[in-house]
Amino acid sequence: MHLEQPWLIADIGGTNARFALYRPASGFASPQVLPTSEHATLQAAAAHYLQQLGLTEPAVRPRYAAFGIANPITGDWVQMTNHSWQFSISELQSALGLGKLLMLNDFSALALALPHLQAAELQQVGGGVPVPHEAMALIGPGTGLGVSGLLPDGHGGWLALAGEGGHVTLAPFDAVERAVVDYVQARHPHVSAERLLCGGGAGQDMGLPLLHEAVCAVQAIPQQARTAAEITRLGVVGEDAACRLTVDLFCAMLGTMAANLVLSLGARGGCFIGGGIVPRLGSYFAQSPFRRRFEEKGRCSAYLQQVPTYVIHAEYPAFTGAAAALAQWLQTHRQT
Incomplete structure (x- = not known):
């Protein structure tokens, strides 16, 4: 059921990639800001974040993730408008060992946070x-x-x-x-x-x-x-x-x-x-x-x-919206 494993939440902009862990029972933890210029790919940035926290092994790494990104999401392939990162959502999900990677526009994630501010x-x-x-x-x-x-x-x-x-x-x-x-x-x-x-x-x-x-x-x-x-x-x-x-x-x-x-x-x-x-x-x-x-x-x-x-x-408002979107997805798909 993966209840003990945190969710991986991210807010990806053209300049910085912000990551955090989230548990529904306790909220957000371990926020970190990584300059996008210091990592060749989004996969490398996410892997670096998880490695720093010792969360790379299957038994402890996040099973679910939600990323808000400064880009339109129109299919599986994402090519950032204001940065050089490009990737397949499904391949990134597989590379990070996730059961689900929910990718949404960063301002859609921020919008979902508005009622909670x-x-x-x-x-x-x-x-x-x-x-x-x-x-x-x-x-x-x-x-x-x-x-x-x-x-x-x-x-x-x-x-x-x-x-x-x-x-x-x-x-x-x-x-x-x-x-x-x-x-x-x-x-x-x-x-x-x-x-x-x-x-x-x-x-x-x-x-x-x-x-x-x-x-x-x-x-x-x-x-x-x-x-x-x-x-x-x-x-x-x-x-x-x-x-x-x-x-x-x-x-x-x-x-x-x-x-x-x-x-x-x-x-x-x-x-x-x-x-x-x-x-x-x-x-x-x-x-x-x-x-x-x-x-x-x-x-x-x-x-x-x-x-x-x-x-x-608010310091990291888009995290709240991304977590809310993932919670809704999990509820809809009857997963926890």
């Missing part, structure tokens, strides 16, 4: 009150831009959306944003939301560094190459005008995207912001143009004023 793990930005049992929206800039939603299933539970909303076409709000998009479009004919609303990484021409470059070009500011970390740090404290303009524009455009998502889903249960970038902006984010832009929707402004927006500050 505690008040101390959330920072509300702006006004609004959540309507119980209504849809919830989820968006999060990290290495890429994750988008999901949580819908009531009509039986007291929830259904997480597995989409690729970060790749929708970015819609500029005003003349400055149109100029920025025009600048980027000269190199990238399709300017997706993720092209600018993320941290970027893995040597890709995207995210905050590209947005900073475009802002400097549009505002006729001398170019100085900056990393995403430098842009956010200098922008938040106001030490660099171009970085501050970039961070302000980033937050405003994120507000547009978040509002679009809420209107599309009818997410009166609230809009939640995950990912690695916004939580690091600290108290600045509440004063940024995000919430003002979120509410600037013409005839639907009053609607959006009633929808609360939250920044997720």
